Amino acid sequence: MATTSSSEESRLHCCFENWIIQQQNDLRELLQTLKDSPGDDKKFCLVIQKSILHFEQYYEERAALAPANAPFLFAPPWCTSFENSHLWIAGCRPSLAIRLIYTLSGSQIESHLTEYLQGVRRGNLGELTCEQLGLVNDLQCKIYKEEEKLSNKMASMQEDIADDPLALIANEFDSGRVGESNDDVDRALDAHSLALATILKDADKLRLSTLKELLAILTPFQAIDYLIAAKKLHLSMHEWGKRRDQQHGSI
Amino acid sequence: MATTSSSEESRLHCCFENWIIQQQNDLRELLQTLKDSPGDDKKFCLVIQKSILHFEQYYEERAALAPANAPFLFAPPWCTSFENSHLWIAGCRPSLAIRLIYTLSGSQIESHLTEYLQGVRRGNLGELTCEQLGLVNDLQCKIYKEEEKLSNKMASMQEDIADDPLALIANEFDSGRVGESNDDVDRALDAHSLALATILKDADKLRLSTLKELLAILTPFQAIDYLIAAKKLHLSMHEWGKRRDQQHGSI
Numbered sequence: 001m002a003t004t005s006s007s008e009e010s011r012l013h014c015c016f017e018n019w020i021i022q023q024q025n026d027l028r029e030l031l032q033t034l035k036d037s038p039g040d041d042k043k044f045c046l047v048i049q050k051s052i053l054h055f056e057q058y059y060e061e062r063a064a065l066a067p068a069n070a071p072f073l074f075a076p077p078w079c080t081s082f083e084n085s086h087l088w089i090a091g092c093r094p095s096l097a098i099r100l101i102y103t104l105s106g107s108q109i110e111s112h113l114t115e116y117l118q119g120v121r122r123g124n125l126g127e128l129t130c131e132q133l134g135l136v137n138d139l140q141c142k143i144y145k146e147e148e149k150l151s152n153k154m155a156s157m158q159e160d161i162a163d164d165p166l167a168l169i170a171n172e173f174d175s176g177r178v179g180e181s182n183d184d185v186d187r188a189l190d191a192h193s194l195a196l197a198t199i200l201k202d203a204d205k206l207r208l209s210t211l212k213e214l215l216a217i218l219t220p221f222q223a224i225d226y227l228i229a230a231k232k233l234h235l236s237m238h239e240w241g242k243r244r245d246q247q248h249g250s251i
Numbered sequence: 252m253a254t255t256s257s258s259e260e261s262r263l264h265c266c267f268e269n270w271i272i273q274q275q276n277d278l279r280e281l282l283q284t285l286k287d288s289p290g291d292d293k294k295f296c297l298v299i300q301k302s303i304l305h306f307e308q309y310y311e312e313r314a315a316l317a318p319a320n321a322p323f324l325f326a327p328p329w330c331t332s333f334e335n336s337h338l339w340i341a342g343c344r345p346s347l348a349i350r351l352i353y354t355l356s357g358s359q360i361e362s363h364l365t366e367y368l369q370g371v372r373r374g375n376l377g378e379l380t381c382e383q384l385g386l387v388n389d390l391q392c393k394i395y396k397e398e399e400k401l402s403n404k405m406a407s408m409q410e411d412i413a414d415d416p417l418a419l420i421a422n423e424f425d426s427g428r429v430g431e432s433n434d435d436v437d438r439a440l441d442a443h444s445l446a447l448a449t450i451l452k453d454a455d456k457l458r459l460s461t462l463k464e465l466l467a468i469l470t471p472f473q474a475i476d477y478l479i480a481a482k483k484l485h486l487s488m489h490e491w492g493k494r495r496d497q498q499h500g501s502i
Contacts, residue, residue, distance in 0.1 A: 009499050024429075031426050072499065074336035075326035082440065084335075085325035085447055086409050093409040100413035107419050151402065158337050158344040162351035162484065168358050170487035171480045175282050178275075178483050179490025189333065189491060196336055229422045232429050233413065236421035239430025240440060248260050248323065 012069055013078045019058050020238060026051050027231040030224055044220035051227050052212060059204040070196035080241025081248070088147075089154055089203035094210040095147060097230070098140045101125065101214065104229050125218075125225050135217045139210070146206050150199060157195055166192075263320055264329045270309050271489060277302050278482040281475055295471035302478050303463060310455040321447035331492025332499070339398075340405055340454035345461040346398060348481070349391045352376065352465065355480050356384075376469075376476050386468045390461070397457050401450060408446055417443075 029047055037043040066073060073090045086092075108126025128136070161167070165188045173180060215223045281298055288294040317324060324341045337343075359377030379387070412418070416439045424431060466474045 027429070028426055069499070071332035071336035071495075075332065075338070077328065081322040081326065082443075085322035086412055086443075087326070088406070088409050092412075093406065095406075096410050096413045099410045100418055103414050103418045104422070107415065147406075151406075155339070155344065155346075155398075155402075158339050159347050159350045161337055161343075161488065162347045163354050164358065166488075167351055167354045167480065167484050170484040171355070173483060173487070175279055175483075178278070179487045181491060181494055185491055189495060192333075192337075229418065232424060232426075233418050233421040236424070236430045237412065237417075240432060240436055243432055244322075244440065248320070 008065075008069060009072065012065055012072055012076070015058075015061050015065060016076060016078055020235070022054050022058070023231050023235055026054060027228060027235065030228050030231070034224055034228070039221075041220040044224050048215060048220065048223050048227065052215070055208055055211060059208055062204060063201045066197035066200050067194060070193045070200055073200055074196065080238065080245050082241035082244055083237060089150060090200045091203060091207055092234075093147065094203075094206050095140065095143050097207075097210050097214055098136060098143060100230055100233065101128075101136055101226065104226065125222050128218075128222070132217055136214070139213055139217070143206070143210050150203055150206065153199055153202075157192070157199065160192070160195075259316075259320060260323065263316055263323055263327070266309075266312050266316060267327060267329055271486070273305050273309070274482050274486055277305060278479060278486065281479050281482070285475055285479070290472075292471040295475050299466060299471060299474050299478065303466070306459055306462060310459055313455060314452045317448035317451050318445060321444045321451055324451055325447065331489065331496050333492035333495055334488060340401060341451045342454060342458055343485075344398065345454075345458050346391060346394050348458075348461050348465055349387060349394060351481055351484065352379075352387055352477065355477065376473050379469075379473070383468055387465070390464055390468070394457070394461050401454055401457065404450055404453075408443070408450065411443070411446075 026047075030051070033040075033043055033047045062073065070090075075084045075087065079087075104125040105128050106126075108124070165184060169182075169184055169188065170178070215226070218226060277298075281302070284291075284294055284298045313324065321341075326335045326338065330338075355376045356379050357377075359375070416435060420433075420435055420439070421429070466477070469477060
């Protein structure tokens with residue numbers, strides 16, 4: 001059986017906490033670049049690539065940690081109840097990234113008139129061209145299909161619990177020995193954990209490819225605007241969730 | 252904002268722990284009835300009805316607790332990582348109940364020859380008639396469709412995080428104030444929690460109706476056999492999960 005120590009759990013926790021700090025740092029750098037170098041597409045591209053690289057590194061670290069710890073990553077004790085209740089295969093649903101584009105785009109169309117009248121410009125996701133909107137729509141359709149494939153795999157795994165061998169091993173025990181463990185149980189649970197690790201890696205790959213393809217559709221200015229909003233949303237959800245858990249007395 | 256106290260969280264935890272104890276008691280009673288009153292369909296029906304009643308009471312209690320606490324029920328801190336990693340809308344996937352019938356039926360067909368040779372009979376889920384198998388199959392198709400409807404609703408809710416108002420509120424904050432809270436945030440999060448509570452109740456209804464319809468297809472003897480196996484699996488998963496979490500140092 002693949003056993004892990006408590007230090008391994010703290011490595012998982014640490015990986016997540018470092019990721020939150022990384023997101024905060026990236027957000028600051030994106031905002032600073034937007035302020036200090038307006039219109040400098042070269043500088044914009046550099047910080048965008050840096051953000052993507054950090055996503056890649058985070059997913060690589062999770063992929064390395066997953067085989068021995070996958071179940072922990074599906075409802076991490078170090079995330080808030082609100083975050084955990086909205087998870088899809090140990091992370092956010094990839095199509096959420098597309099929905100965010102539509103939300104920002106719709107909101108910025110409204111604010112453009114005000115900005116024009118005030119003589120300021122805060123972002124330009126409200127100026128997506130017809131071609132860009134078409135590409136975002138195509139990407140959304142593609143992502144939905146990929147999500148469905150993984151959701152179906154996950155559904156099978158949830159059902160597999162009632163299959164041979166776990167259901168039959170459980171049924172063999174007398175009432176007084178229900179839940180006893182043995183090598184067969186450990187082997188079966190290890191197999192389930194490894195299957196979870198595999199689907200987690202596939203879901204992370206889809207999250208990453210969605211982000212990359214989405215950013216490739218946008219201009220550097222739009223991409224920075226988008227990354228800033230995405231990071232603010234992620235970090236806010238984490239903070240808002242912590243506050244609510246504190247009110248519920250669970251932290 | 253709907254605030255809840257820590258005593259409310261302990262009520263949730265208590266509700267689950269009582270449910271586990273109830274499952275253990277029901278299992279003992281089912282086994283005892285099978286031993287003491289072989290072939291007594293009337294007695295079998297009484298204990299089966301009692302088990303169903305307990306499921307109804309548990310789901311009623313969850314429905315009452317859900318509105319103020321829904322996010323906690325989607326990845327409960329009092330469940331094990333292994334259980335939480337296989338949850339579908341705050342509980343087990345209803346089609347898992349059907350899969351268990353097929354697993355037990357397949358396994359018992361194999362064991363019938365041995366039992367016949369030994370002159371003993373342990374159960375008769377291996378003797379499902381063609382009509383029963385047809386009904387189970389019809390039920391499975393129906394449940395898959397119902398599950399899909401709820402899965403699609405859940406997918407929308409996971410995406411809704413990136414919609415107005417949360418994504419736009421988050422985007423309004425300066426980097427130093429990311430994650431600050433206000434009444435708009437609280438109202439939006441309350442609305443998300445209530446939506447979670449509604450889908451949880453719908454999923455629990457589907458879990459309950461699946462069980463009832465499944466048991467109605469079986470003879471009383473088969474139904475007892477099935478309930479025993481289902482409870483053993485549930486209780487074993489909880490115990491096996493606890494043992495693994497202890498090995499990971501999280502309990």
